[in-house]
Amino acid sequence: MILSTRGRYGLKMMLELALNYGKGAMPLKDIANKQSLSDTYLEQLISPLRKSGLVTSTRGAQGGYELAKEPSGIKVGEIIRILEGSLAPAECVLEGEPECSKADYCATRLLYEKITEGINNVIDSINLQDMVDDYHRLNNNTNIKRRNEDE
């Protein structure tokens, strides 16, 4: 499992906020209830997302969270990197990491670079608006009873 609950729950939260985009602040408790997740745990996950500028918060009653910008401007890759760190397969291909002494003749490193590139190509090419579009498309093709479940 390459994503822990941090990344997976975080993505669900952000999708929820994207679906709510333009409708004002959404309290974390609502998100947690919709997804049947612990709100105190989600609190920990949304904190770095706020600090990174992906969401804004309004404190106090009637407060909550909302996306800091349009869903189309937030890549899935950003969310994942904030919550999980880089999805690199090994330390030696992490940014900022000093090259290991064998880097120039290390064939496994070359492999790791290709894997990293493959993953980043996917997660940086999909944004929250894409997921919102998928969500609506999938729901329209589904019967009404099920749709209510998620509403």
Add this chain to the structure above:
Amino acid sequence: MILSTRGRYGLKMMLELALNYGKGAMPLKDIANKQSLSDTYLEQLISPLRKSGLVTSTRGAQGGYELAKEPSGIKVGEIIRILEGSLAPAECVLEGEPECSKADYCATRLLYEKITEGINNVIDSINLQDMVDDYHRLNNNTNIKRRNEDE
């Protein structure tokens, strides 16, 4: 880090065996020494590789391990899946896993499927012979410093 030491050490072992292909059995201790890894730990990693038919072993003195087939016939993806399990980003996209009840309108699942596909495209398109070729290419460029790019 999407690969644990199991996958990373396993890949190094298999590359070592690929470099030794055709030269007879190689004792695990030699591999461990070359890579400065614990041989008793590697023992645990090579066991599933043998049981999956990727390597064969010869017991007793002068014994060791060797690839069960040509390096070009062993995909990096096979090695990783044996040692790490599937690199799926979430349970719901694991093979054999029952579809979750929301699968048909779950936009995050669609994302997970794309990530899975992106990873598998890379790791199943590279085999051990490719890594051996990279290894030789990288080493030649290193030893003859500053003769970049060519050859």
Add this chain to the structure above:
DNA sequence: TTGAATTCCTACTAATAAACTAGGATTTCT
């Protein structure tokens, strides 16, 4: 102006997984 609803923050804890280690049984070559 008070109380409820909310974010914000730090610290703690329990469970699980990762990364080995230990020890011995078995096999095979010389």
Add this chain to the structure above:
DNA sequence: AGAAATCCTAGTTTATTAGTAGGAATTCAA
């Protein structure tokens, strides 16, 4: 016979994950 190796099971330690707990600060609304 003895050394060199694989093979097997079980233990141990350390790190990470997945949360809980508790309270301070902020803001709205009655």
